[in-house]
Amino acid sequence: MRLPRRVPxxxxxxxxxxxxxxxxxxxDLDAKRLAVNRLAAWKASVPLPxxxxxxxxxxxxxxxxxxxxxxxxxxxxxxxxxxxxIRLVNGLVDPLQLGxxxxxxxxxxxxxxxxxxxxxxxxxxxxxDLPSLEVLRDAARxxxxxxLHNYFLPTLNPSMPSSAPAHALRPLEPLLKxxxxxxxxxxxxxTLRVTYRSEITKLMRDxxxxxAEAKVASASAVGGVDFGWADxxxxxxxxxxxxxxxxxxDRLSAVLIQRGMLVPLSRKKRLSPGQTxxxxxxxxxxxxxxxxxxxxxxxxxxxxxxxxAIVAQLSRPAAASDANAAFQSETVSLAEDGPKTDRSYxxxxxxxxxxxxxxxxxxxxxxxxxxxxxxxxxxxxxxxLGPVLTASSSSKAVAALxxxxxxxxxxxxxxxxxxxxxxxxISLLPQAWEDGTVMNLMESRLNTLLALSGPNxxxxxxxxxxxxSGGAEKGKVLQLPAGWRKLSERDGWRPAPVGMYIDCW
Numbered sequence: 001m002r003l004p005r006r007v008p009x010x011x012x013x014x015x016x017x018x019x020x021x022x023x024x025x026x027x028d029l030d031a032k033r034l035a036v037n038r039l040a041a042w043k044a045s046v047p048l049p050x051x052x053x054x055x056x057x058x059x060x061x062x063x064x065x066x067x068x069x070x071x072x073x074x075x076x077x078x079x080x081x082x083x084x085x086i087r088l089v090n091g092l093v094d095p096l097q098l099g100x101x102x103x104x105x106x107x108x109x110x111x112x113x114x115x116x117x118x119x120x121x122x123x124x125x126x127x128x129d130l131p132s133l134e135v136l137r138d139a140a141r142x143x144x145x146x147x148l149h150n151y152f153l154p155t156l157n158p159s160m161p162s163s164a165p166a167h168a169l170r171p172l173e174p175l176l177k178x179x180x181x182x183x184x185x186x187x188x189x190x191t192l193r194v195t196y197r198s199e200i201t202k203l204m205r206d207x208x209x210x211x212a213e214a215k216v217a218s219a220s221a222v223g224g225v226d227f228g229w230a231d232x233x234x235x236x237x238x239x240x241x242x243x244x245x246x247x248x249x250d251r252l253s254a255v256l257i258q259r260g261m262l263v264p265l266s267r268k269k270r271l272s273p274g275q276t277x278x279x280x281x282x283x284x285x286x287x288x289x290x291x292x293x294x295x296x297x298x299x300x301x302x303x304x305x306x307x308x309a310i311v312a313q314l315s316r317p318a319a320a321s322d323a324n325a326a327f328q329s330e331t332v333s334l335a336e337d338g339p340k341t342d343r344s345y346x347x348x349x350x351x352x353x354x355x356x357x358x359x360x361x362x363x364x365x366x367x368x369x370x371x372x373x374x375x376x377x378x379x380x381x382x383x384x385l386g387p388v389l390t391a392s393s394s395s396k397a398v399a400a401l402x403x404x405x406x407x408x409x410x411x412x413x414x415x416x417x418x419x420x421x422x423x424x425x426i427s428l429l430p431q432a433w434e435d436g437t438v439m440n441l442m443e444s445r446l447n448t449l450l451a452l453s454g455p456n457x458x459x460x461x462x463x464x465x466x467x468x469s470g471g472a473e474k475g476k477v478l479q480l481p482a483g484w485r486k487l488s489e490r491d492g493w494r495p496a497p498v499g500m501y502i503d504c505w
Contacts, residue, residue: 008042008052012156019152022055022144029066032059050091051151057084058140065137074133081136082125088143089114089122098244099212100298101205111216113150115142169217172210172255179203180261183287204294211299214248249302252295253309262288263348270348278347278354278404285355292359303356304376310349314398346397354404 009015021035039056042048048056061080064073093108109119121139124131131139182200186193256262262284264270269281295302487493496502 006046008046008048014038015152016156019148019156022059022152023148027066029063032063036060036063049151051147054084054088054091055144055147057087058143060084062140075130078130078133078136081133081140082121082130085118085136085139085143086122086125089118096216097212098215099208101208101212103209103212107213108216111213114146118143169214169251170210172207172252173258173261175203175207175210176255176261179207179291180287183290187283187286200290204291207291208294208298211248211252214251215244218244218247245299245301246305249299249305250309253302253305256306257309257313257349257352259345262352263345267342267344270344271351278351278400280348280351280355289359292356296359303359307353307356310353311398311401314346314349343397347400350397350401353401357405 009018018035018038021031021038024031036056036059039048039052039059042052043056058081061077061084064080065077089105089109092112092114093105096108096112097103105122106116106119109116118139121131121135179200182196182203186196186200259265264284269283271281292302493502
């Protein structure tokens with residue numbers, strides 16, 4: 001749960017007042033001094049966001065520059081300006097190094113819309129000679145203008161669209177296609193593995209850097225450009241990090257399941273000859289398993305995202321969407337180019353989902369974690385698929401996937417067979433809800449599923465009712481509701497003080 005955000009101002013009118021002091025006439029040093037004093041007071045009470053921290057540092061140097069008359073302070077002013085600008089750039093860029101491999105400062109600055117010459121000035125002030133005082137003054141003015149358009153105005157007017165340029169995320173397909181080409185060459189000729197090893201490693205790192213770029217771009221895609229203006233106490237918030245990770249991995253999964261990626265363009269390469277089970281061809285596993293294994297090591301949730309994308313693709317009503325598009329079109333084609341189901345594509349995707357689950361359970365040291373992932377994958381499949389199984393080839397592929405995943409778990413197989421049978425009783429018409437057909441079917445399924453958790457599949461447990469003294473009343477039997485059972489010593493129950501947990505399952 002995300003904690004409430006702490007801000008140093010009582011209401012936005014105080015921040016607006018400070019903004020007015022900061023961006024008044026350039027020669028009005030009294031107003032800037034009021035802004036510096038107010039920011040210093042805020043800083044003493046609560047950690048400031050990086051934007052206000054940088055504005056305070058730059059304004060302090062501007063005041064010192066405006067009141068200083070001694071020639072001996074020339075070097076001191078240059079160092080003060082350079083320090084404030086370096087901290088501005090570092091504070092913007094460092095929190096966005098989100099990947100396993102470091103990205104260049106220039107690439108992150110471009111995503112933020114930060115002027116490129118700020119990065120060059122930072123490099124020169126850090127590793128080379130200090131820039132001249134005139135250059136530093138110009139940089140300070142432009143930095144304050146950038147903060148106005150990217151922090152003050154969006155904060156004061158949240159409903160106003162940000163004026164910051166939203167840089168498009170670079171395409172991932174070229175990286176994956178180049179990786180696939182090199183891996184196909186190494187699988188055909190083992191002598192090329194040493195030759196292409198460095199290039200393949202570089203491509204894997206570039207793919208991971210793309211994920212880091214997608215995390216940065218996730219905020220602008222959802223709404224607004226995120227520059228890490230959150231409070232310092234909110235840094236490392238797991239919920240926000242999970243949202244960025246989820247958005248990036250969803251985009252990665254959407255690209256991987258396209259034709260030509262995990263699923264070859266050639267139908268002959270998708271399935272083995274005479275295939276009757278969900279088994280991938282060995283060539284596909286050799287090509288993509290190194291990349292998927294590395295992604296799983298860096299992002300343990302990637303199997304869930306990939307399987308979710310696969311099942312969503314398999315359960316998508318392509319015919320209906322294409323028919324709607326054709327209806328809205330102004331012209332109608334007389335050629336027979338309507339939507340056609342691609343059975344080999346569906347089965348190959350389902351085989352990849354099965355392989356992802358098996359790959360999770362391949363390590364004995366992670367048996368508990370693998371079982372959790374398997375259960376989460378099955379839950380997602382059932383959730384996306386819904387209670388109605390149609391006769392399309394994609395639904396058949398998902399049904400085959402469910403059957404393969406539940407083959408080793410009889411209770412799960414029983415539950416899935418219960419959910420999939422008698423689907424003809426379910427109707428989408430309002431009358432079906434009014435006469436209780438759907439509700440009765442759902443209630444019967446719920447009772448049966450609850451009974452599966454009991455011992456020996458019993459729907460309920462009959463026991464002798466107890467009187468107030470603890471003795472049994474002869475001839476009186478207590479019928480527990482479906483899904484309930486009374487615990488006994490054979491289940492591991494024993495008398496214990498109130499509040500003590502006894503594991504009876």
